[in-house]
Amino acid sequence: MSTEPVATAVLAASPAAADGPEHVTEPVAYDAILLAGFGGPEGQDDVIPFLRNVTRGRGIPDERLEEVAHHYRHFGGVSPINDQSRELKAALEAELERRGIDLPVYWGNRNWDPYLADAVRAAYADGHRTLLAIATSAYSSFSSCRQYREDIAIALDATGLGGELTIDKVRQYFDHPGFVEPFVEGVVAGVRELLPQVDGDASRIRLLFATHSIPTADAERSGPRDRAFGEGGAYAAQHLAVSEIVATEAARILGVDRLGWDLVYQSRSGPPTQPWLEPDINDRIAELPGEGVRAVAIVPVGFLSDHMEVLWDLDTEALESAREAGLAAVRTPTPGSHQRFVEGLVDLVLERRDGTPVAERPALTDLGPWFDVCRPGCCENIRAGFKPAAAGVAP
């Protein structure tokens, strides 16, 4: 077997890679990390250009865009997401330094300044040629994985550096302990806060694991083409598996029999005729009083930081729905720059640099550890047909 890195930039995936390992266990001498973020506006003037970037060619109705623009306008046109990425970058740098690992971190976004192309150019100018990307998204689907890979490929193309730089990506880390443990900690604290409001009866509390809705057609295509994951594809399967682990582990720590929970969806977009994953969090909240529930802990399991989807769709809308339903409610934290999360991301880098055998890679669900190299047709793009994507096997 070749000792070359299997995942290569743009369309350069070798024929060997097509039949190659799902996990790269040969050590690769990465010389830099690429933190690939979503990006967000940093002032009122940025809001519309940012929304255009995000929705180009997406068929999002104007009414939806106006509504979303209002969310940003409400917060002064500023999304907190860029500051959160800056904090995560600084935390990664601190953790790398603490461990004596000499790997610089370059940060670039898909949809706003600094763009991925800027980061790629800077890394190249500093002499780096073999980058390992960390996307700020933990699950598999077009929006949460492939789109990051396509945008990295576009950045390589736009900078003309596709032939010079190799960019691989760490595996999707939805079930890595560094990602999961901060959620467990948050749920334990949230339930403790709610217990006095339900006379100590945990069966009256419902955990609502919230993630971004996506078109069902995307969900069905999430994950490798040649595997079946049931309804909602790998995207739903991964979220269900993580939610189960978090609920079970939190119940154990709290010493209660079990904590009832649902996986719910938020931030639906797209034309009304297009089916998206359901139930919507607000619809589910409205049903809960009829089931004897008196309090909810909203767990933003689909997100990494308290960005606009969390501040608006959960902290503004869903908490309001809970008030209307007469439920006590808390929203538990995202991983943000939690020390365990940051350590986990560094561990994910090291497993690739050191070629850690798959059996030694931490994964808390039966679905993982996820693939280092996205499989053929993984999280296929139903919007624009085939587009080149970095860090995967073509097509």
Ligand SMILES: CC1=C(CCC(=O)O)c2cc3nc(cc4[nH]c(cc5[nH]c(cc1n2)c(C)c5CCC(=O)O)c(CCC(=O)O)c4C)C(CCC(=O)O)=C3C
């Ligand atoms: C799965 C998923 C994640 C989680 C994975 C990840 O984190 O990447 C995510 C994150 C985010 N989504 C974000 C913002 C937006 N997403 C939009 C639109 C869409 N998202 C989608 C999916 C996802 N999105 C989809 C299927 C669309 C429809 C367009 C299409 O079919 O491709 C739109 C357009 C308006 C609208 O339609 O809502 C905006 C403004 C921000 C930044 C927040 C901030 O600024 O703080 C973040 C972190």
Ligand SMILES: [Fe+2]
């Ligand atoms: Fe989104």
